[in-house]
Amino acid sequence: MDKQPRWTQTWISGTRAAGVDLGYPGERLGLPEEGSGSVGRFGRRIGAIMVDWLICTWAITRGLLQADPRHAAWIGLLVFAAEYVLLVGSIGMTFGMRLFGIRVAALDGGGRPPLGAVLLRTLLLCLAVPALIWDRDQRGLHDRAARTVVVRL
Template sequence: MSAPAGWYPDPSHHAQLRWWDGQRWTEHTHAAPPAGAGPDLRKDTGHANPEHQAPRAPHPGPGGLTPYGGSPYGDPSRGQPSARALATPDGQPLGNLGLRLLARLVDWVLVSVIATVAGWSLVQRMFAAMDETTAGAAAGDPLASLRLLQDPGFTAASSSFTFVLLAVSAAYTVLTLRFYGATPGKALFGLRVRHWERPGHPTWGQSILRWLSSDLLAQLFWPYALLDYLWPTWDRRKQALHDKPGGTVVVRRR
């Protein structure tokens, strides 16, 4: 007799739950709840081919499967909302959103300092033009600020510095993610970046996509930056928008 639909320990991966629709295993999965949150979800099912065999009768027993009673994950076949994941499918905890924000601020400061050093001549030109504007405003010129924006020397220096800032940001982010799995800010707070389903450092493609859909788009369109920062607060996997293209997540170091 087939077991009723519900969340059961995944026979192919003991660190997660998989939805049994009453006849077969589906693609819907969730991280297993922490110890003490429900029955033992790590028992051996004894199934050699989980794709075609049903779970055993849903009652406790040696080697048997026990459904996760009172599951907060809902029924995916009915479109019920699912709980937010606490860990990746292999059990690595997802990163704290507060620490991620602090890491982001640290990275922003470091990138700004490096870009300022690299483009110091451009910064000096911008400050010289701003000093002239300040002097004009002090002398009673009401159009001093407008003239600053129209000053070809200031606009050229400002545009060039923006390119320097983006180049530094790209190298800083892509290289550290690819070779170390974390930017210095994330490493400082015990965070790293990985694929949702697979451990290990991000690939070149994932690292580049993450920068393109984060720093570059944020520089071009500031409302996107705000939405990107807020997105993890309601996303099921705590992914920001810049995590979506490459399927990455931020996790805590083991």
């Protein structure tokens, strides 16, 4: 019996198991592997979005606005979208992103993304599904559509 892996072992385990080296996340984009300017990883991004969601839904929607609990989810989503557009559009990061040491950068130069890209990215982020489908550079579909990348500070 030969020692070749079964055909299912190559695609179930991913391309790295098949011997394909894809490089590190962000290499294709010209970003460093680690440190400032490298791709913001999954844990930091999830932590940041959870902080932002809690701020928008609990602190602002229920605390300051005292929204009816039946409508709080939709109002919280609108507050969340407003926070993203205002803060990412002006300083390139939200409160949660700052806390976790990441920011949103435009692909063409690494600076703050233009307002149109921020609006598109925010709309797709609020739909949730595009943000859950990632490429090998750990960019969601919302980042790809807006031509942005989340990087470490």
